[in-house]
Amino acid sequence: MRRGLKAVRFRLGLTSAIFLMMFLAVGLRAFQLQILQGEKLMRLGERQHLQEWIILPRRGSMLDRSGEPLAISLEAQSVYVRPQRLKKPEVVAPRLARALDMSLSQVRRSLNRKKPFVWLKRQVTPREAKGVRALRLSGVGMYYEPKRYYPQGRLAGQVIGFVGSDSQGLEGVERYYDTYFRGESGSSVIERDGLGRMVMAQGVGELDIPPGANIHMTLDITIQHLVEKQLETAIIKSRAKAGVALMVEPFTGEVLALANYPFFNPNRFARLPSHRWRNRAVTDSYEPGSTFKAILAAAALEEGIVGKEDIFYCEYGRYAFGGKVIHDTKRHGWLPFSKIIEYSSNIGAVKVAEKMKKEKYFQYIQKFGFGQTTGIDLPGEANGLVRRPSRWSRMDLAAHAFGQGIGVTPIQLVMAYAAIANGGILMRPYVVQRVVGPRGEVLLTNQPRIVRRVISEKTARVLTSILKKVVREGGTGVKAGVEGFQVAGKTGTAQKADLIYGGYAPEKKVVSFIGFVPADDPRLVLLVLLDEPQDKAYGGLAAAPVFRKIARGTLRHLRAMPENPEPPPGIAAGDLIRVKPKNGKRLKRAEGVSGVPDFLGLSMREAITKARDMKLQVEIQGNGYVVRQSPTPGSNWGKRGTLALTLQG
């Protein structure tokens, strides 16, 4: 009995010892795997089932002032090749070339490179990506990366700019606001199973990377389209080399439209030469010609050197000055100062400049912002070319008086005219209204910024009244007139420097018209500039009609109320017209109408409608609004029986 018990105990002890040793062995092995080789093995394991997922930054969108997209980023696929892993490159190359629409030599060159990773084609189309995927080649892969699209095509191309293949802004607003546009990049560790599928058990929060900010521009695509269309038509018609049209809101400095011809489509920037990318309204200066006379006039009026009606002798179109002869296109004798601007007399302008010291004139040129950047939020802005008065010869003062021998950028000139339009204050121009972050937070707002007061309100008013005459009958800019609105502006026909022989090239001209409308409560300042037109090479003939068409369309778009409503079709302004009642019977007055009704203050259209409704016979003279009526309101109808209305603008 005792022996049996001993045997049992021995077996139990042995079994326990065996188990203990086995546990010990397992424990030791675990120690070896977890502690001694733990880190190394963990790394090996992670390499097999964990993968780093890199999230590329997504660029924010660009929108116009009404929220229409101008630039959007989408994910596109780029095709890469690992040449060392590729089997039979000679067989594969033609198939890849066909799928990617590339030349065979180009593909072969990429496949034969001695690098571990080579881009074959970046940002391919969805069709090309599908073609490559269908080939199922080892060593050829796809990589998602963002691609920038410009849905409006060539519209405002030079303002918008473009980005490089790594989504970095290279030109225009894309470049200037690159830091805002760029989103953050990030990465997360993702688990993969044996089949390579993602198992997202961790790092989900890290994937929520916010994109870059959205940028709201001041441009209006409807106005921009109108401007580009009219500019292109005029350039083709006049066979000009290039052109610029620039529209600004004068009280704020917001750029409403900016067009450079030849246009440029940012979707295909690489196919066009770099000079086509340039925003010449900001980067290039030119000699403004007679449009600069407004600056001279502003300086002379502000300093009290001349009065509006002071008269100057204009030498009948030929004036020997500083060893040269200055000409006018039309011959004039004595002209009041206002007419010098109206007829754009160079000789008159020179005589005004002579009365003013060159230091004083230079001071105003500087005050109006010439010779320095305007601070517009676009890259590459030029200063223009304004020399110090100590380096001016006598002839330079004369040339500067009519806008030659001085270099200004279109944006500088537009802002100077905006200062005249808004009552004398120089504003900073801008193309971006605000920058809005991905969660709707406003990161930047461009408020209208006053640079300085340049001239007094009184001088601005007087100058505006002079510039209005330029667009009236007899002025050089009559073709810029917009029906129903008063326009103030100035034509310019400048000679271009001859870069080969020196001096000025006789056949090369820059013609322009710059103005604001409505003159007394301006909604826009617009410059139209044509470079080297072959036909009708005068500002008043080639550029002024473009101004009229753009201004008319823009004012309609802005729903601006006409100052002088148009007469109904078929009635010329100033005609004496007789309005008969609709039923054809001539009635002195409608039944039930005691006394003469009040027509004062009504527009022509309203007066005609009212007269027809009341079956009254009226005679209308003039244009605009009723300022006088006979018989007077409330009085008795006299013998005449007709109502005479006098209208004024």
Add this chain to the structure above:
Amino acid sequence: MGYDSAQEARVRGKRQKRGMQNIFVMIILGLCFISMALLQVWLRLQAVHLGYVLSTTTKLQKQLKQENRELRLELATLTSPELLERMARLRLGLRVPEKGQVVVVP
């Protein structure tokens, strides 16, 4: 003698009872351990399953966002003023209103 054997039997019974209690506790502990292990495995499987669901949903969300952006791009392209004007002129025969045909109502 009779008293001793009876006492011994009582003590043995007590011991056996205690032994049974210990075995019972061990079984309960073992079951708890196994349950915990199974729960751990189940939770792990659930995490993996949810991981799959999450990755599929994330992929779908990404795809839908991309689709949304593509549609916005297409809309912007199709409503660009240039294209609209061309369509209005060529397809609908519209033209820009003449002088006097537009009256701005205050």
